[in-house]
Amino acid sequence: MKREGWQWLVGIASAVSLAVFHVACGSEGLEGPGQEPGPGQVSQGVSTCERRTVSGGFRTILHFNNPLVPCVAGSDSTRDLTIRNELVRLIDNVPAGSVIRGTWYSLSDTETAIPAALVRAQSRGAVVQVSVDGGAGVPAAGSAARSFFDQLTNKKICPSTTGCISSNSGAAHTKAWTFSRTTYPGETATTTYVVWVGSYNMTNGADGNGGFNNSATIYANQNLYNFVRDYLEDMYAMSPRHSDYYDTSLTPARGYYTDVSASIYVSPELNSDLVVQRIDADVWTPAAGCVVRVINPHFTYERRAVTQQLVTLKNGGCNVAVIVNHIDQTEYDRLKAAGIPMKALQVSGGDRVHDKLMAIYAKKAGSTAWAYRVYTGSHNFSEGSLTGGDDIFVRLGEESGTSHPMYDSVLAHFNDGWNSPYAVTITGAN
Structure with missing residues (x-):
């Protein structure tokens, strides 16, 4: 697996406007590439750093980092502390x-x-119980972060390989x-x-405060909680x-939990592509008006099934x-041949993409209904994340009708990056 690195966010020449709102910040109000609203779709015109909603009957909050126009700026105004501050809260x-209970990949010094x-x-x-990656997850001896890490009683350092x-x-x-x-915010x-x-990740680089990142918090869903709790217990052990x-042939099956509010699928998986399976399970029918937006730092040859799925959606009219x-x-x-535009986010040559987001608005197979879905998590479109x-x-839960705040907020987050002066059109391997 190509392990994540990070670079410091430097070289932003223009002044950064800081605005902190309860729900939104930035107010760029720009649409993405050639976007035309389909039936029942409402364009999103405001950049979003926090979106409170309900997914499958459970209160859910999405948070977004945008270091190019921070909602909660760090001391140097070049980092966004939105997600960090919410985890602290x-x-x-x-x-x-x-x-x-928690697990993390990276914690900087x-x-x-x-x-x-x-x-x-x-x-x-x-009771605090954490498991961490044995490489990037452990701060250097003598560092400020290590002084706190060492005080945690229940911690497990996983193998570095x-x-x-x-x-x-x-x-x-x-x-x-x-x-x-x-507590829920404000209560x-x-x-x-x-x-x-x-x-x-807990860093000041592109994988943390210095990059485009996102999170979802789901409240009071006991069954979902139990699944993630048990998964974290397995990691700790x-x-x-x-x-x-991930194995559906077992009784009971292992490695996934499905729910109307949020469904989770766990790698490693050797016999299928978790991402393609989920898109197929939603039985999307590509047609004119369909919209697909993807933010992911990695597209590798080993995950060509994902690339081909996007091409199929594009060829069908999305x-x-x-x-x-x-x-x-x-x-x-593959993407270029299908006419799919691609951009990178870079500041002084440093990468700024770390979201693992996909948003789809399309018609459901066998019906005239249109629906909206957001896919998220920590999964890169790379071999390492799958196998x-x-x-x-x-x-996340499916949205329909005229209210689709999760989809809208991801669309706004995507447009924040796409319309940014730091967005670079990709012309080849990057």
């Missing part, structure tokens, strides 16, 4: 006797906010948290069974280990566009 509102919050929670009587569960060559790449009890009473999933964690920073020549050629280490692909 969730941790700080966990009461004594409750349990926090100077990023202390989240590990410090975990130490505070532990000190007030909450595999995942926590996966026995294959790769990394513990999942980013997920569960909170047995914490004092605690809420049970909270799940956080996302692309965000590092036993049993699996070369193929308006497809992709933001990516690393793409193999073969996959660039290598630990990773998750998340399908």
Whole structure:
């Protein structure tokens, strides 16, 4: 697996306008490439850093980092602390006797906010249990972040060459948290069974505060919580280990949970493509007016099934566009031949794409109904995310009718990048 790196966000020449709102910031109001609203579709005109909604009957909040126009700027105004601050808020509102479980891929030496919050929670009587990648997940000895990391009582460092569960060559790449009890923003009473999933790493580089990232938090869904809790327990135990964690042939099947609010699919998977399977399961019928937007840092040859799925949607009439920073020549050629535009986000040569997002608006097979779906998680379109280490692909609840806030917020986030002065048209392998 090609392990993630990060670069520092430097060289933004223009002044960054900072606006902090309850729901939105930036107000670029620009549409994406050639986008024409289809039947029942409402264009999104405001950049979104936080979107509160309901998915499948459960309160859900999406958060987005945009370091080019930060909603919550860091001290140098070149980083967005939106997701970091929300994780700190969730941790700080966990009461004594409750349990926090989490796993992370990367923690930089100077990023202390989240590990410090975990130490505070532990000190007030909450149980804190974390598993971390054995490479990027452990700060250097003597660093500020390490001083807090070392204070955590219940921590497991996974192998540096595999995942926590996966026995294959790769990394513990999942980013997920569960909170047995914490608060919803603006409320004092605690809420049970909270799940956080996302692309965000605890760094100041492109994979963290310095890049485009996203997260989803689902409240009070006990069944979803139980699945993610058990998954995190498996990661913490590092036993049993699996070369193929997603397996539908077992009784009971292993490696996935389906729900109207959020469904989760766990790598490694050796016999299919988790992403293509999910798109197929939604039985989309491409037609004029269909819209597909993708933000993912990696498109590799080994995941050509994903690329081909986008080509099929495009050939069927969908308006497809992709933001990516690393793409193999073969996959660039496939997308280019289909007429799918591609852009990268770069500042002074440094990559800025770390979301793992897809948003689809299309007609459902066998009906005249149109629907909206957001796919997220920590899953790159690379070999490592599918067959290598630990990773998750998340399908949020389907939206329909005139209200589709999750789709709208992802569309706005995509447009923030696509219309940015730091967006670069890709002309080959990148």
